[in-house]
Amino acid sequence: MMNGYRAYLPILPVAATYALLLGIGVVSPDHWQLIAQLAFYCALGQAFNLFMGMTGYVDFGYVAFLGIGTYGMAVSIYTLSDKGLGIGVVLIGLVLAAIFSLGLSLAVGAVALRLRGAYFAIATIGVNEGFRYLLEGARIWNGADGIIFSRHLRQGVGRQTAMALSTWWADILVFGVAFLAAVLTLVYMRNKVGYALLALREDEDAAKVMGINVTRYKIIAFITSAILAGLLGASAWALKLTYVYPSDVFAIHYTVEAIIIVLLGGAGTLLGPIFGALTYGAAKYFLAIVLPGFQLLIFAPVIIAIIVLFPDGTVGLLKKRLRDTPLGKFII
Amino acid sequence: MIFEQLSGNLLQGVILGGVYGMATMGLSLIFGVLKVVNVGHGAFIMVGAYVALTLFQTFGVAPPLAVPAAMVIGMALGMVFYYSAIRKLLKGPELASLLATFSCGVILEEVCKQLFTSEARGYNWELGKLDLGFTVLPHAKLLAFGGSALIGILLYLWFHKTRAGMAMRCVVESDEGARVCGIDVDWEYALSFSIGIGLTVVSGVLLTMFIPVGINPYMGGSYTLKAFVIAVLGGLASPYGAFFGGLVFGLIENGSYTLFAQIPGLEPFAMTRFFSFAMLLVILLLRPTGLLKAK
């Protein structure tokens, strides 16, 4: 077991990567939106990995937390923009996003976390779909009409500020979420939560028998991961795009992207999701440019090949190789 | 008035539910034997729909006669995907097989998009209708229901009366035990995966007899989600449980519409979906073995 600052050295490559990305974005503002998209994938992967990577539980309905976070921000801006709070609506939006995703994760946790394996995966899909249709069926938050709040944001904070919020600050927030997720992942890994969850991932029943309060740690990781997703939705989807439709934000397909990112890099590693996000995001972007319309046809077989050939993901593999070298202490 | 409508809906629900049940058997079979959730399930239903459409439009083959072709195509697809991907992931984490089956679905969708474009297609095969007064049942729908039930019975017989079927049941009970008894477990895995996919593609054919329009490469998604609910109702690992799960699902979906429609301010159709997913959670919590089996 490592102690002191050495245990937290692996945060350096993470910080360096994000700093580099930010740097590129600042120096070459032409590519800012691309950088922002990559940051979104990094944050998505990191936040998803925090629970999935540590526990091995696949939350297929993970996107529900992004969705409800998006609504948190949307509701705040939509209803409070004329109250003269200025930039305060954004802060309230972030708080609401956190509260909403916390609430939903508690509800889901109480139900689905009792289940394991495929049953858990299916239950979480059920939560995501069920929640979406509850919004549409009961016309909560305008139902399927969604909330379009571009005008409200502009009225609340002014045209220039609104533009800066959507095209710059929203992305900075995404970076913040990504970094926060990385820090929390490392802190959990180095503390009781991580050890307990490692035991759980290896053998849940054995961990229980040994007197580890598995459920408690599972819920801690689950809630943390959910709140990060809520904040991510609030910034990357609400603040940036200034509208929300339920069919757009409760789309399972984003969970699949999170899974791809985590698997590419290596589940349960710290650097893996970043590597996965950068590879996936960049590949997707350039395929959209070079071969418009054929991205998925190319992606799907490649992904299958990667899972079959590198089941540990790239960083997982690297971690094994570098375990006893001087570089090893940076890579987890 | 409401009761007439309700009984009409329930009857329609049973008929549709039977076909849904059939469309879920493959999912349950694969999960039962391999413990793999086929997240790309709907894409195989879509393939079946295109098989029926193409055979009918180019060769004039009546849709029920497309069933054998669909079974063969499905089993071949199953074998290809099993040996190229699924086989190597059985021992790995859940994540890997979930993503792999999802990717198989995406491959099928994109290939079909290249072959058939993303246009919504359909065919017209009129057989007449049975008018019951309170509702109308086209003969094609009844035929689809009969076909589904027949396939369900055949599957049951195969599992209980043939050696091959019993061997597969052994594998469901215990891999190790089956291996000890001299059963080639790997082959059983391959076989059940390919039969599961075959059944799913066949169900796509039957579904077009129910709804012969709107056939497009991305039509599978909503069937995947429905199949999850139905599979859970039937106990997830039991193919004929899935059939009865389908019947129950059809009844609930159609029946609850009429009830939700009485409450002002709701969109009843969306509420039926909410209801079915809420039901999924309740059953997973209270009776994870499904509605049929006792704990």
Add this chain to the structure above:
Amino acid sequence: MKTNRLSIGLLILTALLCGFPSLLPAAALKRIVIGHPEALSGQYAKAGEQAIGGIQAAVEWVNTVHGGVRIEGRQIPLDYKFYDCESRKESVTSLLERLITSDKVHFTMAPYSSGLTLAGAPVTEKYGMIYLNHGGASDKIFEQGFEYIVQTIGPGSQYHAGTLEMIRHLDPKAKRLALAYEDSEFARSVMDGAEAKAKQLGFQIVFKRTYPQAVADLTPLLSDLKASNPEIVLGGGHFQDGQLLNKQLADLKINVKLLSLIAAATLPAFGNALGPLAEGVMGPSHWEYGVTFSPEAAQKNELPWIGPEQDEFVNLFKKATGQELIPDYHAAEAAAAVLALVAAVEKAGSVDSDLVRKAFGELEFMSFYGTWKIDATGKQVGHDMVDVQWQQGERKIVWPLATKTADVVYPKPRFK
């Protein structure tokens, strides 16, 4: 000292780099480029493919027949660059920015659908780029205060205005109207518009219900609808759900005098899929092959005519897509957006966004797509829709009377 000289050098260099293009605006302009993150895969792929074909046809016309965009006596070729946004909101922003900053396009086009159009708006507004909306019909886009969005597709609330007027014209006694439609922002805005218009014309709304997106069976909704005993059914939302609605109405033998479906019924795929069941079904369309807009009609209305005539457009479209395909309205409205842009640029005599936007505001013209005019918010107000009806396996224009290609069949044939 050294640093001083360096910084002065840098300053001069920057000044040159920044100042140079603005000193010689038109002379440096070799091509005018339109950038477009369109949906080529995912749920809007069909509409996206059509739109790209339409745009390419229009660009081809501008370059070969029109001889390029005419600014200050020069004729500048028009270029078109598109990427695939996969029908996904987060791809729209990064691709748009790439088009604006790396590819240095002069104008941008929005992807199909209201949602994706909205997703890109913050980026184009930031860069002050004209953002041509060819497929986002939601009225709400224009309530947001965006300054550079210019719409060519008509707003959703107007879709059924003509249909209802036609029914009044044919059958003053028809009263019982049912609305059964997809639960989406677009379909809702269409049906709310229809409801308001219907009430104004004295119809009675006997049924108004939605169904969720990606629906596979409509039986419970339709038996509910049947019980309300409507004479007219308006509905739909997308492509496959419209086919399903029609098929299941036939299955349940629900016979009405008129059935009109948005989106689905105006596409060739509808008739192919449903065969005889499509007979007599109608749909409101932004444009239909066979409309009779011509340079002569433009002259009569004292409007300038721009662009190819209808058959010329269809040929260009076939050439662009490489398929024996009659374009549908998604292609036509996207092409019309390009024609409007060319007209506005020529009017402004510049590619400067603000000047062009101002020119758009003053623009009114006719093309094969019909008349074109926007209000102060950028919303399309000049374009009138037509109503088509399936007759003997073909779509015929039946309303308005001035552009009709066949008489309407009313009431529609019964389902057997």
